[in-house]
Amino acid sequence: MTVQTAAVPLPALREARVPEDGMYEGVRVLRRVPGGWEERPYERIELVPQGRTIGAEVRGVDLSCPLEPALREELNRALLEWKVLFFRGQHLTSVQQRDFAGQWGELETNPLLARGASDDVVRFDKGSGTTPTFENVWHADVTFRERPALGAVLQLREVPPVGGDTMWADMAAAYDNLPREVKERIDGARAVHDFIPGFARFYPPERLAPLQSVFPPVEHPVVRTHPETGRRMLFVNTSFTTRISGMEREDSDRLLRYLFQQAHVPEYQVRFRWQPGDVAFWDNRATQHYAVNDYAPHGRVAERVAIAGDRPF
Numbered sequence: 001m002t003v004q005t006a007a008v009p010l011p012a013l014r015e016a017r018v019p020e021d022g023m024y025e026g027v028r029v030l031r032r033v034p035g036g037w038e039e040r041p042y043e044r045i046e047l048v049p050q051g052r053t054i055g056a057e058v059r060g061v062d063l064s065c066p067l068e069p070a071l072r073e074e075l076n077r078a079l080l081e082w083k084v085l086f087f088r089g090q091h092l093t094s095v096q097q098r099d100f101a102g103q104w105g106e107l108e109t110n111p112l113l114a115r116g117a118s119d120d121v122v123r124f125d126k127g128s129g130t131t132p133t134f135e136n137v138w139h140a141d142v143t144f145r146e147r148p149a150l151g152a153v154l155q156l157r158e159v160p161p162v163g164g165d166t167m168w169a170d171m172a173a174a175y176d177n178l179p180r181e182v183k184e185r186i187d188g189a190r191a192v193h194d195f196i197p198g199f200a201r202f203y204p205p206e207r208l209a210p211l212q213s214v215f216p217p218v219e220h221p222v223v224r225t226h227p228e229t230g231r232r233m234l235f236v237n238t239s240f241t242t243r244i245s246g247m248e249r250e251d252s253d254r255l256l257r258y259l260f261q262q263a264h265v266p267e268y269q270v271r272f273r274w275q276p277g278d279v280a281f282w283d284n285r286a287t288q289h290y291a292v293n294d295y296a297p298h299g300r301v302a303e304r305v306a307i308a309g310d311r312p313f
Contacts, residue, residue, distance in 0.1 A: 054170040055270030056082040084282035091277035101305040135291030138263040140237035144195040150309035156274040160295035174262035198239035202290040
């Protein structure tokens, strides 16, 4: 004999919270290179990947020597494919570091940052009692210029006993994974970039005011096309992007907060633990970076050389 029991009704489901930042868990598309890109083996260097789409250690290269054309071509191809390259134990002089970077183009000066051995070498000397850090926020370098930097070569001269890592985020992967409706809103949009928000916390007005005529606000596309790979990339950052042109301030702020958040996704990132004499060379067009400020009261000394870029399109 079968005994039938009444079905017990399920309780009503409470309303789900929709994250305001739009960040949902799930599988993300992680393409290291654009579709149709011809991947070829490297014959003159050894690459050791450090992340899924971004970051590779390069072995077998002495950066203190001028690069033969074929080696320079392989390093440039590696830079385009991996976005940031790491070279262990190079111990370059400032002149050697500058000469290596100069093989990619005209070098850039930055009057807002401390000068190193020459005008085109920037020195970051961080530690107890020094000027507060500028770098522990996700950003791309000098997007407040009409021609933001193509890339940068950074060498750590003094490394704290623990901490002081640098992280990079792949902004092509960030763009790839935006919802379709967000892409439709930002494709073709332009945004204003200004140096004041990034530096006003650290410098008095009397130092910044004279530079406003040197670096007036500029507009760049919200979605940039890489000039060498043709890849589309998200090109706004917390330090320097102030608003989306032609949009009401409240709507612009809300959308920018969402776009800024994309650099925080771990799947798009690589993290590098420095040793003295290590060098990182990154594509500033395709990445953002973040210097982790977790090493006080110890010091951290780095020198950077930046390569002038082109006008974003």
